Amino acid sequence: MNPAQAERPVRAAQPVIPVYRPDLSGKERDYVIDCVDSTWISSIGAYIGKFEAAIAGVTGAKHALSVCNGTVALHLPLHCMGIGPGDEVIVPAFTYIASVNTIAQTGAVPVFAESLRGDWLLDPEDVERRITPRTKAIMPVHLYGGACDMAAIMDIAQRHGLQVLEDAAEALGTTIGGQHVGTFGHAGSFSFFGNKTVTTGEGGMVVTNDDALAATMRMTKGQGQSTTRRYWHEVLGFNYRMTNISAAIGLAQTERLPQILAAKRRVAKIYKESLAGMPVTFQQAMAGVESADWLVSLLLPPGTDRDRLMAEMQAVGVETRPVFYPAHHMPMYRREEHFPIAEDIAARGLSLPSFPALTDGELARVCEALVNSLRQQGKA
Numbered sequence: 451m452n453p454a455q456a457e458r459p460v461r462a463a464q465p466v467i468p469v470y471r472p473d474l475s476g477k478e479r480d481y482v483i484d485c486v487d488s489t490w491i492s493s494i495g496a497y498i499g500k501f502e503a504a505i506a507g508v509t510g511a512k513h514a515l516s517v518c519n520g521t522v523a524l525h526l527p528l529h530c531m532g533i534g535p536g537d538e539v540i541v542p543a544f545t546y547i548a549s550v551n552t553i554a555q556t557g558a559v560p561v562f563a564e565s566l567r568g569d570w571l572l573d574p575e576d577v578e579r580r581i582t583p584r585t586k587a588i589m590p591v592h593l594y595g596g597a598c599d600m601a602a603i604m605d606i607a608q609r610h611g612l613q614v615l616e617d618a619a620e621a622l623g624t625t626i627g628g629q630h631v632g633t634f635g636h637a638g639s640f641s642f643f644g645n646k647t648v649t650t651g652e653g654g655m656v657v658t659n660d661d662a663l664a665a666t667m668r669m670t671k672g673q674g675q676s677t678t679r680r681y682w683h684e685v686l687g688f689n690y691r692m693t694n695i696s697a698a699i700g701l702a703q704t705e706r707l708p709q710i711l712a713a714k715r716r717v718a719k720i721y722k723e724s725l726a727g728m729p730v731t732f733q734q735a736m737a738g739v740e741s742a743d744w745l746v747s748l749l750l751p752p753g754t755d756r757d758r759l760m761a762e763m764q765a766v767g768v769e770t771r772p773v774f775y776p777a778h779h780m781p782m783y784r785r786e787e788h789f790p791i792a793e794d795i796a797a798r799g800l801s802l803p804s805f806p807a808l809t810d811g812e813l814a815r816v817c818e819a820l821v822n823s824l825r826q827q828g829k830a
């Protein structure tokens with residue numbers, strides 16, 4: 451133990467503030483009980499259609515298809531767009547691994563692209579540089595509630611005849627010029643994992659305005675069964691169906707989406723105001739973007755020992771999370787190339803507790819813990 455550590459005041463134990471805790475305070479319980487009482491607990495039942503309609507309503511998409519998690523919500527459209535061996539799909543190096551895994555699961559090659567310094571998201575100019583004759587699709591990822599530059603990405607896609615699948619897993623509620631993310635490309639995917647803005651435990655949704663793609667996806671997610679002839683399977687299919695119980699929770703959540711989003715945006719605003727004088731850099735949205743502020747995330751000053759800072763914050767009851775490692779550092783996707791901006795964000799990024807029910811007192815504790823830990827390292 452060094453002297454600085456020995457001098458640190460010992461604090462009374464306080465309840466730990468987690469990074470996330472879902473708000474299930476609406477009709478979630480009633481709807482789940484209704485599923486159990488009615489015995490409709492599997493993937494047929496009234497809540498499935500209601501939840502799909504609710505997400506179609508929120509996003510403004512023509513079709514919304516429920517699936518059993520956010521990962522298959524990416525794999526299903528990739529597969530149904532005909533992406534497979536011999537194809538390349540461009541994806542940011544800085545993303546959650548599911549974006550990359552689902553491309554690899556089709557047999558296509560994920561081609562990594564750089565992120566932008568300001569919003570941490572896919573750099574359209576770098577996308578264009580990486581297009582080859584084998585490129586079939588682009589997967590922009592709307593990380594942390596931010597939104598990619600969809601105007602630039604769709605322009606590139608149109609000029610090169612490419613498909614676009616938006617990974618909007620973290621961006622339910624995010625709009626660009628009033629249009630919901632996930633509806634700019636040919637399809638968009640959402641996740642309802644426990645820490646996402648709307649949760650169903652595990653769950654996902656694919657949205658699209660393309661009637662033919664929607665019909666293919668609906669058939670494929672249910673074992674490729676013909677819609678008119680039972681046990682007649684016309685295409686290779688999967689079982690990617692959501693349960694009625696999950697949809698029941700999702701419907702109750704979506705009914706309160708405006709309140710959940712308002713609470714999350716308030717949390718983000720308070721963090722930004724409270725930490726305004728600190729040498730930290732928040733993810734910045736481009737003009738016209740209204741972020742859902744999924745997880746409030748920032749870059750620590752260069753040279754900060756992030757692990758030590760996180761351990762110190764944990765010691766005073768504040769949980770934080772590092773951002774994702776870049777995909778090209780993973781053993782199965784290792785590349786010789788460098789992505790300096792993606793690597794820098796990955797090395798310095800930190801997510802703060804961002805759940806809707808955070809109180810003013812808890813937010814103040816998080817900020818105090820962060821500032822104190824920065825001071826310990828001479829960074830504030």
Ligand SMILES: *Cc1c(COP(=O)(O)O)cnc(C)c1O
Pocket residue numbers: 519520521522545546548549591593617619620641642643652653654
């Ligand atoms: C959560 C997430 C997914 C996958 O969702 P699951 O529901 O966990 O399978 C995909 N992409 C991104 C960016 C995510 O954050």
